[in-house]
Amino acid sequence: xxxxxxxxxxxxxxxxxxxxxxxxxxxxxxxxxxxxxxxxxxxxxxxxxxxxxxxxxxxxxxxxxxxxxxxxxxxxxxxxxxxxxxxxxxxxxxxxxxxxxxxxxxxxxxxxxxxxxxxxxxxxxxxxxxxxxxxxxxxxxxxxxxxxxxxxx
Amino acid sequence: xxxxxxxxxxxxxxxxxxxxxxxxxxxxxxxxxxxxxxxxxxxxxxxxxxxxxxxxxxxxxxxxxxxxxxxxxxxxxxxxxxxxxxxxxxxxxxxxxxxxxxx
Amino acid sequence: xxxxxxxxxxxxxxxxxxxxxxxxxxxxxxxxxxxxxxxxxxxxxxxxxxxxxxxxxxxxxxxxxxxxxxxxxxxxxxxxxxxxxxxxxxxxxxxxxxxxxxxxxxxxxxxxxxxxxxxxxxxxxxxxxxxxxxxxxxxxxxxxxxxxxxxxxxxxxxxxxxxxxxxxxxxxxxxxxxxxxxxxxxxxxxxxxxxxxxxxxxxxxxxxxxxxxxxxxxxxxxxxxxxxxxxxxxxxxxxxxxxxxxxxxxxxxxxxxxxxxxxxxxxxxxxxxxxxxxxxxxxxxxxxxxxxxxxxxxxxxxxxxxxxxxxxxxxxxxxxxxxxxxxxxxxxxxxxxxxxxxxxxxxxxxxxxxxxxxxxxxxxxxxxxxxxxx
Amino acid sequence: xxxxxxxxxxxxxxxxxxxxxxxxxxxxxxxxxxxxxxxxxxxxxxxxxxxxxxxxxxxxxxxxxxxxxxxxxxxxxxxxxxxxxxxxxxxxxxxxxxxxxxxxxxxxxxxxxxxxxxxxxxxxxxxxxxxxxxxxxxxxxxxxxxxxxxxxxxxxxx
Numbered sequence: 001x002x003x004x005x006x007x008x009x010x011x012x013x014x015x016x017x018x019x020x021x022x023x024x025x026x027x028x029x030x031x032x033x034x035x036x037x038x039x040x041x042x043x044x045x046x047x048x049x050x051x052x053x054x055x056x057x058x059x060x061x062x063x064x065x066x067x068x069x070x071x072x073x074x075x076x077x078x079x080x081x082x083x084x085x086x087x088x089x090x091x092x093x094x095x096x097x098x099x100x101x102x103x104x105x106x107x108x109x110x111x112x113x114x115x116x117x118x119x120x121x122x123x124x125x126x127x128x129x130x131x132x133x134x135x136x137x138x139x140x141x142x143x144x145x146x147x148x149x150x151x152x153x
Numbered sequence: 154x155x156x157x158x159x160x161x162x163x164x165x166x167x168x169x170x171x172x173x174x175x176x177x178x179x180x181x182x183x184x185x186x187x188x189x190x191x192x193x194x195x196x197x198x199x200x201x202x203x204x205x206x207x208x209x210x211x212x213x214x215x216x217x218x219x220x221x222x223x224x225x226x227x228x229x230x231x232x233x234x235x236x237x238x239x240x241x242x243x244x245x246x247x248x249x250x251x252x253x254x255x256x
Numbered sequence: 257x258x259x260x261x262x263x264x265x266x267x268x269x270x271x272x273x274x275x276x277x278x279x280x281x282x283x284x285x286x287x288x289x290x291x292x293x294x295x296x297x298x299x300x301x302x303x304x305x306x307x308x309x310x311x312x313x314x315x316x317x318x319x320x321x322x323x324x325x326x327x328x329x330x331x332x333x334x335x336x337x338x339x340x341x342x343x344x345x346x347x348x349x350x351x352x353x354x355x356x357x358x359x360x361x362x363x364x365x366x367x368x369x370x371x372x373x374x375x376x377x378x379x380x381x382x383x384x385x386x387x388x389x390x391x392x393x394x395x396x397x398x399x400x401x402x403x404x405x406x407x408x409x410x411x412x413x414x415x416x417x418x419x420x421x422x423x424x425x426x427x428x429x430x431x432x433x434x435x436x437x438x439x440x441x442x443x444x445x446x447x448x449x450x451x452x453x454x455x456x457x458x459x460x461x462x463x464x465x466x467x468x469x470x471x472x473x474x475x476x477x478x479x480x481x482x483x484x485x486x487x488x489x490x491x492x493x494x495x496x497x498x499x500x501x502x503x504x505x506x507x508x509x510x511x512x513x514x515x516x517x518x519x520x521x522x523x524x525x526x527x528x529x530x531x532x533x534x535x536x537x538x539x540x541x542x543x544x545x546x547x548x549x550x551x552x553x554x555x556x557x558x559x560x561x562x563x564x565x566x567x568x569x570x571x572x573x574x575x576x577x578x579x580x581x582x583x584x585x586x587x588x589x590x591x592x593x594x595x596x597x598x599x600x601x602x603x604x605x606x607x608x609x610x611x612x613x614x615x616x617x618x619x620x621x622x623x624x625x626x627x628x629x630x
Numbered sequence: 631x632x633x634x635x636x637x638x639x640x641x642x643x644x645x646x647x648x649x650x651x652x653x654x655x656x657x658x659x660x661x662x663x664x665x666x667x668x669x670x671x672x673x674x675x676x677x678x679x680x681x682x683x684x685x686x687x688x689x690x691x692x693x694x695x696x697x698x699x700x701x702x703x704x705x706x707x708x709x710x711x712x713x714x715x716x717x718x719x720x721x722x723x724x725x726x727x728x729x730x731x732x733x734x735x736x737x738x739x740x741x742x743x744x745x746x747x748x749x750x751x752x753x754x755x756x757x758x759x760x761x762x763x764x765x766x767x768x769x770x771x772x773x774x775x776x777x778x779x780x781x782x783x784x785x786x787x788x
């Protein structure tokens with residue numbers, strides 16, 4: 001299925017979606033965070049799309065906003081889509097979990113929480129995965145400073 | 154060194170098991186097929202140690218070649234396979250003695 | 257009252273926690289597993305990670321693209337060449353340069369040799385995890401030959417850093433072709449030996465058959481890849497689906513087994529040894545002449561945008577996500593490592609099996625902890 | 631009867647396995663790869679591309695090829711190389727030219743990635759095959775690569 005056809009199907013679900021194909025090899029769709037869960041659920045359930053394989057989940061710090069990027073593939077049709085979600089709240093960022101749609105998201109979301117501090121609603125076991133429980137700050141954020149361990153060239 | 158003692162115990166165990174097996178099933182200190190029976194000065198303990206070492210070698214060979222069984226599978230092997238063989242063996246031996254068979 | 261209820265009412269069992277690791281010989285590295293067990297039965301497995309986290313992704317944000325490559329050696333150190341290749345491919349994709357044919361073929365040969373070396377080590381460790389010590393020595397004997405080939409050509413045995421964006425660091429050694437051919441003839445006699453020693457063995461079959469069953473749906477949903485997913489019948493070979501380097505020029509089969517248990521994951525890897533060997537054999541005789549690198553600028557700046565490259569390492573799919581803002585450093589770089597997703601399967605498939613089987617299951621998932629911790 | 635075929639198969643596979651290891655036990659000498667490392671120091675020869683440590687070769691006039699361009703220092707991912715340099719007046723032309731004072735190499739930080747040697751335009755630094763680098767004190771691993779009193783070879787320009 002081509003990107004236009006995928007875009008055509010998804011557009012009918014909501015009117016708040018932004019599509020872009022520039023600067024990327026995949027079709028990108030930016031989803032408002034309130035609708036993320038329903039959109040993701042539909043992406044997997046739709047018989048023409050069947051995005052059942054979440055192969056990458058990336059947390060990203062845009063400077064102003066924090067975001068999560070979901071790379072999806074369908075193992076039957078072999079088409080891809082990239083779902084992006086952004087949140088402007090840096091103090092207490094909240095995004096819905098997708099770990100009950102794709103089980104692999106459970107671990108990846110723990111990693112994102114660990115490094116970016118994005119909290120995932122309804123996540124079954126959200127805790128620090130790599131860093132110790134008492135670690136302060138979220139290291140992969142751009143504004144993280146650690147004078148002792150980080151060497152800035 | 155502490156570990157060495159523990160491990161030594163394991164090898165001593167192997168030696169003991171092999172000795173018992175040799176005494177009970179492999180003719181102990183007697184020479185196989187009586188090849189040195191006529192030589193009176195031949196030390197019989199030689200045959201005993203040869204047999205014991207052969208059995209230890211077999212055990213080690215087996216041990217380093219194969220994976221280990223899980224404990225419950227090991228119990229299955231013992232109760233369901235080795236024990237029936239043992240019982241058959243006892244009956245077979247009884248028949249041999251009853252009929253006075255000799256080699 | 258049924259028999260089970262009778263047993264339960266008369267024998268009270270108690271669940272308790274034990275730690276396996278971080279320094280446990282069977283966890284293949286510093287991985288700590290918190291096990292909830294009920295007698296011999298595993299009720300829950302919770303991995304505790306981060307003992308060797310080096311924050312490679314953060315380091316990448318300050319390094320130039322040439323410097324990133326050598327960091328990926330340290331992720332999955334058993335398929336370091338393939339990791340290097342992933343980063344080089346993503347940079348080449350961003351710069352829109354096409355490497356010469358010679359580079360592609362050499363990269364493919366070394367990547368497949370890496371895969372054989374990795375599977376060799378896995379086979380030895382797999383045997384040792386279920387208790388057969390001899391496999392370790394046999395596998396390392398064959399792996400040593402590959403490592404020597406690497407050492408002669410690349411200068412290092414594990415952390416090779418042979419790829420650079422735009423090509424290879426230097427040409428292959430004059431002895432390379434002869435040594436690889438020697439290895440192929442040697443190794444062809446050894447895989448049947450592996451089969452005789454371990455695969456057909458009754459004890460090994462008992463330890464792996466029907467243990468740790470991963471269904472096809474779960475494998476997809478957990479994002480499993482590589483031999484773990486292919487053992488469950490999921491077709492996920494990136495070399496076939498999103499072909500890169502010289503994989504579109506060679507014939508090979510994607511190995512699929514549908515049982516999903518430990519034995520089928522084992523069989524996938526043994527079959528992959530044959531497939532990798534055949535790929536190397538097809539390519540080794542006709543390495544095209546040509547340049548070994550395209551000269552890139554000393555400071556590589558990727559154009560603004562997002563790039564994603566997937567490669568198939570010995571453990572599964574490695575994805576590199578690069579978000580560039582047009583400067584000489586990536587704005588965000590994420591490695592989707594195969595070990596991390598494969599590890600998340602562990603709780604699902606180890607639940608309900610005996611504690612002795614956990615080691616066998618972990619061995620067939622083929623965990624490399626630096627790959628998980630990154 | 632699967633019970634008896636199990637026994638038969640079990641014994642058969644066990645014997646095949648034991649034949650493999652038994653065969654190696656008898657032919658133990660054939661195909662041995664083991665090297666008796668500390669005892670074979672004299673005969674041990676590393677491959678020519680082996681990455682042991684970075685050295686700077688000097689010729690018989692105590693001259694090296696390093697111009698002090700600092701490309702290796704920039705290429706190094708973890709700050710292993712530090713170059714202390716100076717400008718000196720070349721007598722023939724009367725112009726100021728860069729020259730190295732000390733080329734410092736921290737072996738303890740080196741990851742043997744080879745990017746500095748790749749970056750060097752004049753091949754001033756090369757790999758040495760020496761791998762026995764263990765010392766009792768970490769500071770001993772910081773080395774000055776250029777020999778005292780050495781100077782750059784004539785005609786080397788970057």
